Amino acid sequence: MTSDPRLVLLGGNKGFWHANDRLAESATMTGIESWAFACNGDYRQAIRCKKEDLANYDIIIASYNHSDTDKLIRLQEGRRKGCKWVTMIEADALTYIKPQQFMRELLDNSDLIICINRHTESFFKKFTTAKVVNLGLPYPAEGIRALSTPVKERRKEIFLAPMLLTRWTEYFCVRDLGVPFYGYEKRLSRTRKTIIKNLRKHGTVDPQFFFREARSLYNEPQLRIERETSLPNFFRYNGAASVWLNLDQRYTWARYVLDAAALQVPIITTHSTGHGEDFFPLTTIANEFEIDKAAELVKKLFSDADFYREVSTIPINKFDHLRPEVKKKELFDSLY
Secondary structure, eight states: OOSOOOEEEEESSSOEEEGGGGGGGTTTOOSTTHHHHHTTOEEEEGGGOOGGGGTTOSEEEEEOOGGGHHHHHHHHHHSOTTOEEEEEOOSOGGGGOSOOHHHHHHHHTOSEEEOOOGGGHHHHHHHOSSOEEOOOOOOOHHHHHTTOOOGGGOEEEEEEEEETTTOOHHHHHHTTSSSOEEEEEOOOOOSTTTHHHHHHHHSOOOTTHHHHHHHHHHOOTTEEEEEOOOHHHHHHHHTTEEEEEEOOOOOSOOHHHHHHHHHTOOEEEEGGGSSHHHHOTTSEESSTTOHHHHHHHHHHHHHOHHHHHHHHOOOGGGGGGGOHHHHHHHHHHHHO
16 A cells, blocks of 8 residues: 555544544553554544444444444444454453354454454454454553653552452452552542433442442551542552552453553563563462462562562563554554
């Protein structure tokens, strides 16, 4: 091709924009939107998209969401001749194990399936007749590394990476270590479109609902609960913690591991992440239930300066295979 193909990314977040409209976000964008930046493309919310909105694109990357299957199939069927349809596997691959005919139809009628976890590639190759490649996502490591905090300036604290109401295995690991720890929770949305939904589901529209739920469930005075923030602020603040914990049971993209590596903060994580052994071989454990082993690793990181240095020293060239320009080339080579 004489010029780059025109690309659009379909996702769950609201909005319609071109990469040039939001270039300031590209240096720290670690979500699916990184594909739009890498390919100088557009982003559209899938659920609000019509087939005529996609008429001028050469490549459509659809981030797969189970609730949007019917919508994506209609858009897939309505695309113009010659337009390449790419389905990107999102979230935990374990959610794809249950047989679902519509999901298989969407995958089989794709020109390419983007897999986001190395352990799941062979599963999806058996799952569908379409081409499957473990491409993952572009990752802007240099932009995030620029927000890191020198080791000597870090707080003696442990960051519990998942949202606190997601799981509490990380808490069980650190509660008796005598080191301060904290995590995040969301504010309950109370926009005009979410009020009724939240009243039905939670019985309240109090923005602090999830904070109160976490405080009540954990019943832990030592736990500090932070509020969600922008990605740059997230990296600046949490890059100043000494250790991260991410005892993830999922088979997904595992951004926390990449983020910790880019910030050069040690993280205790799990084999299922796929990135653990690449960036943190000394602190990757077999599974989320090895809590005692995780606790021992945390203690060693705080007591052994040489071990901490060894774990946290990650050359930026370790991310070369995830550079946006590399991922863009791999995507185009897989399609043409």
